[in-house]
Amino acid sequence: MMNIFDELLHRLGSKTRIRSLFKDIGMDEMERIINRLSEVLEEKNQEKEAEDLKRKEKLQSVEEIKKVMEAKGLSMSDLNLFQEMGKEGKRKRNVSKHNFEYQTASGDTVRWYGSTTGRLPKDFQDYLDRTNKKRIDCIVDDE
Structure with a gap:
């Protein structure tokens, strides 16, 4: 049994099924539906562009950090070493x-x-x- 979203995608997946679905709908109503779908598509595109921009900014930051680390002669293993040293330096509770x-x-x-x-x-x-x-x-x- 298909849920409503699967059914909707199935119906909208073929021009013949779309014609059958909208055979009793007037042109004005079809245009309103198409406009709403276009607006939703535009929103999705804007969200994707924003995510792509964030990803690009993060990648740029990573590259900048790599350059600074390279200039200072540091590697990721050096950072891991300092993290491990920090763990050892933590004070343990004295429980008698x-x-x-x-x-x-x-x-x-x-x-x-x-x-x-x-x-x-x-x-x-x-x-x-x-x-x-x-x-x-x-x-x-x-x-």
Whole structure:
């Protein structure tokens, strides 16, 4: 089953089918339809020209950048090298991890290894809420 756009393209794809489609339409109405189609075509042409102009400007910018890089003795691999160096230079967060000990609601003692920030196991969070303790109060010495 064809959708309406496929059907329209099929009908407008042949002069014979166009004649059949417009056999009961007056000339004035046909001229209005043709004018609308011409306006749509003109809009599409303008959009294409604008895209072509943008593409040409980008290409020109790329060529200018290549010339500057060549004059400075740089290559794309040099740029990639600097990007990689930048990644290494980023400061990493200092997250301290500890052994925590807490009791579940059923009275079991549990040891959990984790950090002083971030999400907690549900039982641990429940324990902190019940006892009004802070995480740091539950740190046990590493054995």
